[in-house]
Amino acid sequence: MNRFIIILLATVLVLVSGCGAPAEEKEDLDTTNETLQGNYIRSVELTEEEWALAELVSAGIQDYGVFDYHFDESYTNIVFKVDVYREGKLAETGTIMNTEFYEKERDGKIAVLVNDTDIWVNLESNGNYESNHRDCPDLQLENDQNGGKVLEFREGELDDEGRVVLCTVGLYQQEPEDGVMQKEPVLENTERYERFIVIYAEAIE
Numbered sequence: 001m002n003r004f005i006i007i008l009l010a011t012v013l014v015l016v017s018g019c020g021a022p023a024e025e026k027e028d029l030d031t032t033n034e035t036l037q038g039n040y041i042r043s044v045e046l047t048e049e050e051w052a053l054a055e056l057v058s059a060g061i062q063d064y065g066v067f068d069y070h071f072d073e074s075y076t077n078i079v080f081k082v083d084v085y086r087e088g089k090l091a092e093t094g095t096i097m098n099t100e101f102y103e104k105e106r107d108g109k110i111a112v113l114v115n116d117t118d119i120w121v122n123l124e125s126n127g128n129y130e131s132n133h134r135d136c137p138d139l140q141l142e143n144d145q146n147g148g149k150v151l152e153f154r155e156g157e158l159d160d161e162g163r164v165v166l167c168t169v170g171l172y173q174q175e176p177e178d179g180v181m182q183k184e185p186v187l188e189n190t191e192r193y194e195r196f197i198v199i200y201a202e203a204i205e
Contacts, residue, residue, distance in 0.1 A: 041069040041110065041164040041201055042155040064113040065153035065167060069201075071106035077204040080112075080121045080166075084138050085196040096199075097121050097132035112166050112199060114151060116140050119199060138195050139169060147173045150193075152186045158203055167199040 044066045071078070077100050084092040096119055108125035117140060120133040141147045150170045158164055168186040170193035190196045 037157065039071045039075070039158040039203060040156065041067050041166065043153060044068050044109070063115070063151050064111055067110040067112070067155065067166065069106075069108060069110055071101075071158075071203050073106065074205050075106060075162075075203040076101055078123070079202045079204060081200055081202060082119055082134060082136060083198040083200075084136070085190060085193075085198075086138070087194060088191055088196075092138075094134055094136075096134040097123070097130065099123055099125075099130050101125070110166070110201070112153070114139065114167060114169065114199070136197065138171070138197060141171060142173065147171065148175050150186050154187070162203045162205070163200050165198060165200045169197040169199075171195040171197075 069078075077098060079098045080096040082094050082096060083090060084094075106125075108123060110124075111120075111122040113120040113122075117137070118133050118135045119139075120131065122129060122131040139149075141149060148171070150172075152168050154165045154167065156164050165187065170186045170190070172193050184192075186193075186196070187198070
């Protein structure tokens with residue numbers, strides 16, 4: 001299974017990098033936010049054909065986000081971490097992957113995959129790929145019949161702590177009657193969830 005996920009993430013990053021596409025199509029990769037400046041991580045939108053191929057490889061069983069990134073030369077490492085909150089309090093912090101920048105250019109692609117048991121991160125830089133994962137039992141619903149999960153992929157410029165939130169996941173046992181769980185952004189409504197998970201990247205100088 002681990003080998004399958006590594007192949008999946010690598011395939012998605014190859015698609016986003018435009019490998020195998022005509023030259024005129026490589027310049028047309030859509031991004032959701034062209035206004036980000038400086039040091040950032042931003043979402044990348046695949047074409048319908050690319051999504052179809054990625055879904056075929058993944059058999060439709062995973063949630064994943066794809067990003068591109070840029071950091072200046074003052075940063076030496078990028079660390080992917082996860083914070084787990086239970087009943088509104090930080091209960092656990094863990095590292096998924098720590099990657100050192102060896103090249104002068106700090107540009108590349110990131111794929112983040114979240115399933116019911118763990119979190120995977122794959123990073124591409126100058127044609128080199130690195131992948132790792134971390135078990136996260138808190139992603140598992142305890143009551144599949146009444147409970148639910150809200151997952152949101154995000155993007156942004158580095159904040160004052162050198163971080164960008166990539167994904168948030170909120171889990172609840174019973175959705176309120178007003179259905180707000182599905183309507184409001186996860187990160188702004190942590191108090192509504194019994195468990196709340198934040199996946200983020202941290203650039204190290």
